[in-house]
Amino acid sequence: MVAEHFEHVDTWVFDLDNTLYHPSADLFGLMDPKFSAYVMRVTGLDAERAAERAITYWETHGSTLAGLMIEHNVDPHHFLAEVHDINIDHLTPDPDLAEAIGRLPGRKIVYTNGSQFHAKRVLAARGLAHSFDAVFAIEDAELTPKPHAQGFATVFARANVTPSTGAMFEDEERNLKVPHDLGMRTVHVHDTPLDAPHIHHGTTALTEFLSQVVR
Numbered sequence: 072m073v074a075e076h077f078e079h080v081d082t083w084v085f086d087l088d089n090t091l092y093h094p095s096a097d098l099f100g101l102m103d104p105k106f107s108a109y110v111m112r113v114t115g116l117d118a119e120r121a122a123e124r125a126i127t128y129w130e131t132h133g134s135t136l137a138g139l140m141i142e143h144n145v146d147p148h149h150f151l152a153e154v155h156d157i158n159i160d161h162l163t164p165d166p167d168l169a170e171a172i173g174r175l176p177g178r179k180i181v182y183t184n185g186s187q188f189h190a191k192r193v194l195a196a197r198g199l200a201h202s203f204d205a206v207f208a209i210e211d212a213e214l215t216p217k218p219h220a221q222g223f224a225t226v227f228a229r230a231n232v233t234p235s236t237g238a239m240f241e242d243e244e245r246n247l248k249v250p251h252d253l254g255m256r257t258v259h260v261h262d263t264p265l266d267a268p269h270i271h272h273g274t275t276a277l278t279e280f281l282s283q284v285v286r
Contacts, residue, residue, distance in 0.1 A: 081177035089242040133216035155189040164198030171281035
């Protein structure tokens with residue numbers, strides 16, 4: 072049974088985007104053009120090459136922001152404010168998910184590569200603003216994004232997370248490698264969950280999965 076694998080867990084860490092809402096909400100479809108536009112302004116590339124460069128930065132550095140900071144010394148706070156200025160009115164409250172999270176024993180934490188501003192807006196829109204004990208964003212990771220180990224180390228130290236009694240829920244499978252290696256229980260939340268050594272569980276439906284965790 073699923074529940075027996077989580078009996079030791081007292082800290083539940085959730086990614087935000089495409090994890091606490093379904094990817095069909097397509098927030099990245101709204102943010103990606105802003106990423107590309109920012110890269111285009113900074114680098115002078117045309118729109119197509121700027122979009123490709125934004126992806127390259129994400130692949131190489133962990134996030135587009137990290138690539139821009141390392142290679143172009145951009146102001147991270149200006150970038151975050153601009154790319155997260157999107158309309159999220161189509162997000163709706165999810166009382167079933169809120170109830171499922173509320174039934175989990177112990178602390179519940181959000182850890183996102185997005186900004187605090189973005190996280191709080193999304194959680195409020197999903198009716199989850201009061202479901203978590205703390206929200207840690209890229210600012211709290213000292214601007215080091217997942218999947219880098221240093222970002223996890225910074226956030227987990229601030230959150231007082233003991234990995235051996237923690238569980239991590241993520242849509243990006245690469246972001247589960249470090250938690251796994253630290254001793255956390257890992258859950259890949261995705262329409263096509265991967266079977267990989269660093270992934271203990273996969274689910275296409277977070278609420279349903281959480282309902283199996285608590286007996």
